[in-house]
Amino acid sequence: xxxxxxxxxxxxxxxxxxxxxxxxxxxxxxxxxxxxxxxxxxxxxxxxxxxxxxxxxxxxxxxxxxxxxxxxxxxxxxxxxxxxxxxxxxxxxxxxxxxxxxxxxxxxxxxxxxxxxxxxxxxxxxxxxxxxxxxxxxxxxxxxxxxxxxxxxxxxxxxxxxxxxxxxxxxxxxxxxxxxxxxxxxxxxxxxxxxxxxxxxxxxxxxxxxxxxxxxxxxxxxxxxxxxxxxxxxxxxxxxxxxxxxxxxxxxxxxxxxxxxxxxx
Amino acid sequence: xxxxxxxxxxxxxxxxxxxxxxxxxxxxxxxxxxxxxxxxxxxxxxxxxxxxxxxxxxxxxxxxxxxxxxxxxxxxxxxxxxxxxxxxxxxxxxxxxxxxxxxxxxxxxxxxxxxxxxxxxxxxxxxxxxxxxxxxxxxxxxxxxxxxxxxxxxxxxxxxxxxxxxxxxxxxxxxxxxxxxxxxxxxxxxxxxxxxxxxxxxxxxxxxxxxxxxxxxxxxxxxxxxxxxxxxxxxxxxxxxxxxxxxxxxxxxxxxxxxxxxxxxxxxxxxxxxxxxxxxxxxxxxxxxxxxxxxxx
Numbered sequence: 001x002x003x004x005x006x007x008x009x010x011x012x013x014x015x016x017x018x019x020x021x022x023x024x025x026x027x028x029x030x031x032x033x034x035x036x037x038x039x040x041x042x043x044x045x046x047x048x049x050x051x052x053x054x055x056x057x058x059x060x061x062x063x064x065x066x067x068x069x070x071x072x073x074x075x076x077x078x079x080x081x082x083x084x085x086x087x088x089x090x091x092x093x094x095x096x097x098x099x100x101x102x103x104x105x106x107x108x109x110x111x112x113x114x115x116x117x118x119x120x121x122x123x124x125x126x127x128x129x130x131x132x133x134x135x136x137x138x139x140x141x142x143x144x145x146x147x148x149x150x151x152x153x154x155x156x157x158x159x160x161x162x163x164x165x166x167x168x169x170x171x172x173x174x175x176x177x178x179x180x181x182x183x184x185x186x187x188x189x190x191x192x193x194x195x196x197x198x199x200x201x202x203x204x205x206x207x208x209x210x211x212x213x214x215x216x217x218x219x220x221x222x223x224x225x226x227x228x229x230x231x232x233x234x235x236x237x238x239x240x241x242x243x244x245x246x247x248x249x250x251x252x253x254x255x256x257x258x259x260x261x262x263x264x265x
Numbered sequence: 266x267x268x269x270x271x272x273x274x275x276x277x278x279x280x281x282x283x284x285x286x287x288x289x290x291x292x293x294x295x296x297x298x299x300x301x302x303x304x305x306x307x308x309x310x311x312x313x314x315x316x317x318x319x320x321x322x323x324x325x326x327x328x329x330x331x332x333x334x335x336x337x338x339x340x341x342x343x344x345x346x347x348x349x350x351x352x353x354x355x356x357x358x359x360x361x362x363x364x365x366x367x368x369x370x371x372x373x374x375x376x377x378x379x380x381x382x383x384x385x386x387x388x389x390x391x392x393x394x395x396x397x398x399x400x401x402x403x404x405x406x407x408x409x410x411x412x413x414x415x416x417x418x419x420x421x422x423x424x425x426x427x428x429x430x431x432x433x434x435x436x437x438x439x440x441x442x443x444x445x446x447x448x449x450x451x452x453x454x455x456x457x458x459x460x461x462x463x464x465x466x467x468x469x470x471x472x473x474x475x476x477x478x479x480x481x482x483x484x485x486x487x488x489x490x491x492x493x494x495x496x497x498x499x500x501x502x503x504x505x506x507x508x509x510x511x512x513x514x515x516x517x518x519x520x521x522x523x524x525x526x527x528x529x530x531x532x533x534x535x536x537x538x539x540x541x542x543x544x545x546x547x548x549x550x551x552x553x554x555x556x557x558x559x560x561x562x
Contacts, residue, residue, distance in 0.1 A: 059457075059461055061461070080463065081461075085458075087458070091454035095476045104462060108459070108463060
């Protein structure tokens with residue numbers, strides 16, 4: 001992997017919220033790592049460790065206070081269609097049908113309706129929502145809405161797919177299904193994935209590499225490679241070993257985060 | 266995998282007969298309660314008259330002011346309806362008078378709503394425009410529309426325009442401020458999604474902000490509908506010389522209590538019909554906000 005040019009490259013990234021005020025808060029400090037093309041990287045850490053801030057910076061929705069971010073060797077200066085994003089809540093527009101939601105980005109680009117319709121049909125088929133094209137978001141279950149959001153992100157043919165705790169609002173059974181689905185779509189698309197989660201099981205089920213964050217300010221505590229074939233069974237002894245290791249890594253950080261929160265009250 | 270959720274989704278769109286029957290039953294129940302409510306009100310009034318507590322000259326009970334309709338109709342002079350030659354009287358002229366009052370309300374509300382949403386969007390779209398206008402708008406908001414009445418007559422003279430202007434004023438400022446707070450409350454993910462897909466500022470306003478805020482702004486419009494009705498009657502009494510407001514004022518001046526209450530009944534029914542009408546538009550055109558979010562069906 002060291003041979004290929006990285007898809008995403010972070011160099012000494014630092015993010016301070018409300019800089020130059022008494023409420024200044026360092027979310028991320030001195031963060032450097034690369035994501036290879038087609039790689040599945042999971043960002044794992046306690047809540048409030050700046051994982052999401054990092055995602056927003058890669059998306060171009062937030063700018064770093066210091067440091068450089070590059071996508072495909074170009075500095076990130078704002079949002080771009082080469083980087084798609086899926087949020088915790090599906091955030092589908094309630095006034096559009098599912099098909100219209102999926103092709104919303106194409107409409108902004110001025111793609112003709114006939115072509116949009118065709119693309120929507122293909123994508124909805126791909127994520128298993130072929131029957132839902134004319135439905136409204138509120139007629140779909142949470143899992144189906146997230147699949148529609150996935151189709152919407154894929155419609156832009158992104159090179160990088162970012163996901164901010166995409167399955168956190170789903171029940172456990174749906175979540176497992178969605179993870180399997182995501183892996184299929186990821187393999188077919190060839191995109192790099194950056195997924196934020198605080199669930200060790202989710203990280204182990206999905207990742208090529210797990211970046212474990214420290215509590216605030218978010219730094220890299222350790223990078224764990226998961227070289228197990230998918231689908232991975234949580235009962236696999238190698239999986240259990242990794243699980244325990246990650247739990248130990250996280251436990252320290254969660255304790256620290258708790259202590260900090262209590263001190264601040 | 267989608268079998269279960271799909272089943273749930275279908276039941277939301279297709280209405281089985283049992284559901285529609287339950288709905289019909291609920292409607293009948295609601296109507297009966299409404300009838301009982303009005304019935305008790307009328308009953309107390311009639312009782313007071315019967316006991317001699319309410320002087321029929323000043324507080325004529327419903328059976329009196331609703332009794333001799335042709336006599337009442339005589340006073341409905343559609344002077345505002347310049348297309349008609351009749352000198353009042355008849356059911357038609359009542360409708361025409363009601364129509365003129367309604368037209369003033371509709372025009373004022375439409376202009377006020379469209380203008381206010383436009384100004385609100387412009388304030389957020391062009392920050393300099395916002396900084397220049399917002400302080401003045403905020404200062405003008407608490408001024409009662411009634412206080413604008415002399416201004417309206419100075420500017421527009423006697424006629425339809427001052428009434429429309431007053432209705433406009435009664436909703437405009439409130440909806441401008443409401444637009445601003447709704448724009449600021451657009452869920453962050455809605456904006457993020459569009460920005461990630463490369464939306465320009467214009468596209469953000471047109472395709473994300475406007476559809477997000479319209480339903481709740483329409484609720485604001487509905488809530489201010491009754492204020493608009495109150496204002497149009499005052500304007501008609503003072504600055505138009507026709508319409509339901511003018512009739513109430515004329516009835517007061519001629520000490521015709523019966524006519525006062527008859528006209529008040531018409532006003533109440535019209536206002537109610539307007540509210541239902543707006544609710545219907547809201548549910549049809551701006552369907553994406555569920556009834557729970559818009560305060561009742």
